[in-house]
Amino acid sequence: MLRLLTVAACVLAVGGAFAIPRLGFAGSAPPDKAAALRRLGAIATTDSNTKPVAPPDPVVRSIPARMLGPDAPTPIPPAVLRVRNGWLASDGRTLVAVYAGSAGDDPSVGRLVVVRQNLVSGNQTVRIVAPDTTGALAIAGAPLGLLAKTAALRIRTTRGRLLRLDLDTDTVAGSTLTRSSRTAATVTHRLPPRSSDQVSHPPGR
Amino acid sequence: MRRAAVLLASLVAGLATFPGAAAATPAPVAAWYVYGSTPAALSSSAYAHGCDFAKAQPGAGVRILLLDFGAARKLNSNTWGAIDFSNATFSNADILAALERAADGYHNCHVRGSADIVYGNSNYHLTASGMSSTDVWYAGYHQSETAQALSSYQASKGYGSQTADAASDMEPSWDAASITKQLVNGEAAQGWALYYDFRSADGCPQSGSADGPCNNGWHASDVGYVSDHGLAVPLPEIYYPVNANQWTVVRKWWTANQSRYSFAGVTASTGVGLTPVAAWNTLGSLNSGLVGSELACFGC
Numbered sequence: 001m002l003r004l005l006t007v008a009a010c011v012l013a014v015g016g017a018f019a020i021p022r023l024g025f026a027g028s029a030p031p032d033k034a035a036a037l038r039r040l041g042a043i044a045t046t047d048s049n050t051k052p053v054a055p056p057d058p059v060v061r062s063i064p065a066r067m068l069g070p071d072a073p074t075p076i077p078p079a080v081l082r083v084r085n086g087w088l089a090s091d092g093r094t095l096v097a098v099y100a101g102s103a104g105d106d107p108s109v110g111r112l113v114v115v116r117q118n119l120v121s122g123n124q125t126v127r128i129v130a131p132d133t134t135g136a137l138a139i140a141g142a143p144l145g146l147l148a149k150t151a152a153l154r155i156r157t158t159r160g161r162l163l164r165l166d167l168d169t170d171t172v173a174g175s176t177l178t179r180s181s182r183t184a185a186t187v188t189h190r191l192p193p194r195s196s197d198q199v200s201h202p203p204g205r
Numbered sequence: 206m207r208r209a210a211v212l213l214a215s216l217v218a219g220l221a222t223f224p225g226a227a228a229a230t231p232a233p234v235a236a237w238y239v240y241g242s243t244p245a246a247l248s249s250s251a252y253a254h255g256c257d258f259a260k261a262q263p264g265a266g267v268r269i270l271l272l273d274f275g276a277a278r279k280l281n282s283n284t285w286g287a288i289d290f291s292n293a294t295f296s297n298a299d300i301l302a303a304l305e306r307a308a309d310g311y312h313n314c315h316v317r318g319s320a321d322i323v324y325g326n327s328n329y330h331l332t333a334s335g336m337s338s339t340d341v342w343y344a345g346y347h348q349s350e351t352a353q354a355l356s357s358y359q360a361s362k363g364y365g366s367q368t369a370d371a372a373s374d375m376e377p378s379w380d381a382a383s384i385t386k387q388l389v390n391g392e393a394a395q396g397w398a399l400y401y402d403f404r405s406a407d408g409c410p411q412s413g414s415a416d417g418p419c420n421n422g423w424h425a426s427d428v429g430y431v432s433d434h435g436l437a438v439p440l441p442e443i444y445y446p447v448n449a450n451q452w453t454v455v456r457k458w459w460t461a462n463q464s465r466y467s468f469a470g471v472t473a474s475t476g477v478g479l480t481p482v483a484a485w486n487t488l489g490s491l492n493s494g495l496v497g498s499e500l501a502c503f504g505c
Contacts (some may be wrong), residue, residue, distance in 0.1 A: 030464065034436050036399045039354055039368055043319040051361025052313045056306050057247040061242045063291055072278040072292035073329040075503070076239040077442055078378040078420070079405035080477060088240070088291055095240050097290065104407075105447070113476075115238060115504075119250045121309075122257030124237050126504030128476040 056119065058093035068097070076113050079104040080128070084138040085134050089147055091119050096167060099155060102136035110134035110157060114170055131172045135159060209248050215496040228267035232263035233473060233502035236271035236325075236403075240291040243300040247289075251303035255310025255322070262318050269440070269470075270320045271372055272301055272307060276329035277344040277388060279336050285347040286385040288334075289327050290441065297351045300324060304355045304369070312364050313368040319456035322359075324352050327374035328385040338387045345391030345400075348373075372401035372440070375431045377408060377420040382427035386434075393435025401434040403501065406451040420437075426429060429459035429466065438469045440478070440499060443459040444477035445485035453491040470494065470499025481505060 008106060028035045041073065068074075068086035076099050086099040094116040103109035112129040131137070134157040141154030156161040163174035231372035237254050241247035251272060258270045262396045272283040275289035290414070295303075306322055311320050326348060331341050348371045369425040371392060374384050392400045406428045408420030416426045432439035441452045452468070471488055473481035481502045 005434070017432070020302050024208055030498075032393065033438065036370070036397070036436055040267060040321060040370075040399070043368050045265060045317065045319050047312055047315065047363055047367075049457050052361070054310045055309065055313065056245070056248050056252050058245070059246040059247040059378075063240070063242045064293075068292060070330070071288075071483070073288060073290055073327060075273060075275075075290050077405045077444070079442065079448060080444055080474070090240065090242070090291075097240065105445070114422065115481050117237070117240065118253075119246075119252060120251030122237075122255075123251070124235065126474050128386070196219060200471035 042201055047127055059173065060102060062092040062146060063088060063090040063095070063142050065089035065147050067142065069146070074099055075115065077104070081113050082136065083110050087142045087153060089137050089143075090119070091147075094118055098139065098165065098167075100137040100139045100155060103130070108133050108135055110137040112165060112172065114167070127170050127190075129165065129170055131155075132159070132164060134163070137163070144146070146165065212450070224288050229498065230482055230485055230493070231470065231498040231500040233500045233505045234268045234270070234278055235263060235505045236269075236472070236501040237273065237290050238503065239272055239274045239303075239363070241293050241295060242291065243301075244295060244302060245339050247295060247299060247303040248306040252306040252310040255312075256314035257306035258311075258320065258379070259311045259314035259316060262316065262320070267319045267321055267368075269323055269370075269483040269499055269501050270307065271323045271325050271401070271403065271472075272304065272370075273325040273327070273374060275326060276334070276340065277331065277336075277339040277341065277348065277373070278334060279344065285344050286317065296457075297347050299482065300354060300391070301351050301354055301358075303434050308355065308359050308362070308364055308367055308369075311367060312362070315366060319368075321368050323353060323370050323371050323372045324348060324502045325374065325401075325403065327379065327404075328376065328388060329374075329378045329379045331384050335428040336384075336438065338384050341384050341387040342391035342394075344371075345388040345393075346395045348388075349392045349395035349398040354482070356397075369398065370401065370404055371398040374404045375402055376404045376442050376500075377423035377428070379421075381421065382423045382426070382431075386427070386431055389431050389437050391436070396436070398436060400437040401441045401469060402437050403466040405444070405448055406455055407441045409451040411447055412455045412472075413454060414419075414461060415454075416458055416462075417454070419451075420449060425455045425458045428455045433459055433464070433466055439466070440469045440472050442472045442474075442477060443488050444474055445479060449487040449491055450486060456492055456495065466495070466498045470497045470501070473500060473502045473505075475502065475504035
């Protein structure tokens with residue numbers, strides 16, 4: 001009887017060690033996933049190696065500003081944005097990518113998504129800029145190549161109206177747009193302005 | 206004594222039968238889209254991501270460090286990898302090197318808890334890129350193999366607080382269900398890594414439990430397949446309340462027609478309709494006790 005109790009207790013303990021609640025699995029793990037879940041449940045919280053390893057040499061490699069067409073994968077899910085096109089630039093330390101299109105659930109709502117990364121510190125922000133009922137948006141004018149400064153992109157609505165995305169403030173304005181529009185996004189780390197965000201030759205010049 | 210034995214046996218049986226206790230709302234952890242220019246730059250930024258993740262990691266549990274390397278691709282006759290968000294291609298060898306630097310960064314900056322470092326990709330335009338179903342199967346196979354190689358690296362370096370797995374952003378709108386399933390099948394055939402499915406159930410029904418249509422010819426059953434077959438585990442994108450409704454339909458259909466279905470947690474983002482915590486709570490409220498305590502967040 002004691003043996004039975006011990007076995008039962010062990011089964012109980014092993015079930016808990018799967019971190020099953022962590023992954024949402026109730027009770028025993030599905031057979032196909034059992035080994036992987038056991039591995040996940042067995043991770044320590046310390047390393048046996050207590051010495052730091054040498055970090056890689058920091059690589060400062062700029063990405064010339066470029067348009068992103070349909071061949072380039074988009075990280076923004078279709079539920080958020082139906083992408084028309086995108087634009088990307090990096091000075092090797094910071095990166096900004098802008099995706100233009102319409103809201104995933106309403107093609108009449110124009111939407112821009114701005115992704116910024118600090119490639120040195122590792123942090124990233126995602127910000128949505130929604131100029132309301134403009135119809136789908138597309139980037140119509142943007143600086144290309146190696147840039148000293150980038151400040152703005154020219155955005156075109158489906159009706160041909162031109163807007164301006166200010167990358168210093170992530171706001172959109174246009175001659176017939178009466179207000180700047182910006183989501184109340186819960187962005188926790190906004191990267192500071194940097195030289196690569198300034199335009200050396202503004203769109204439309 | 207006999208009564209005690211019966212009680213314990215009942216408890217064990219109960220664990221196998223009833224939903225687990227609902228996890229508390231987790232704190233979000235950062236996930237990253239990978240933009241690279243060269244393999245060296247990829248490794249450099251991956252190291253920074255690993256360190257940044259470790260320094261900010263909340264709590265003492267295992268958390269997913271998700272690096273999304275872009276779309277799965279066959280680069281040449283014998284080389285698989287990904288095309289990242291800057292439109293640069295990287296082989297799995299390049300990606301493994303970057304993942305190893307992420308592991309180094311996590312080790313150097315480790316404060317508490319542990320990490321599951323995950324090689325993420327997507328099904329973006331697989332067919333349009335010229336990949337066949339067989340190519341995609343091998344993409345999944347080699348992705349799992351790469352995760353296993355990362356785990357070997359972690360073990361060889363004494364990084365006991367880490368492990369490695371794989372993930373894919375398999376969006377219905379981005380390619381057909383039939384070819385996307387090959388990513389999951391190949392990954393399952395290799396058989397080592399969990400395969401977190403972090404995407405939306407785009408266009409799927411928002412209520413009921415029927416196998417209704419989703420975008421691009423997919424059905425709820427297809428979404429269920431790529432998120433639960435083999436080693437796949439759903440980590441759904443919940444950006445708006447509708448996403449939680451759609452995934453609940455998928456869960457109900459799969460549970461009724463295939464097998465038990467649980468969510469590993471939630472993938473969230475800043476700047477969308479739901480905050481990360483609200484996203485987790487929304488899915489949890491519709492699937493009580495079936496949502497694990499992971500909350501990966503792009504933009505956090």
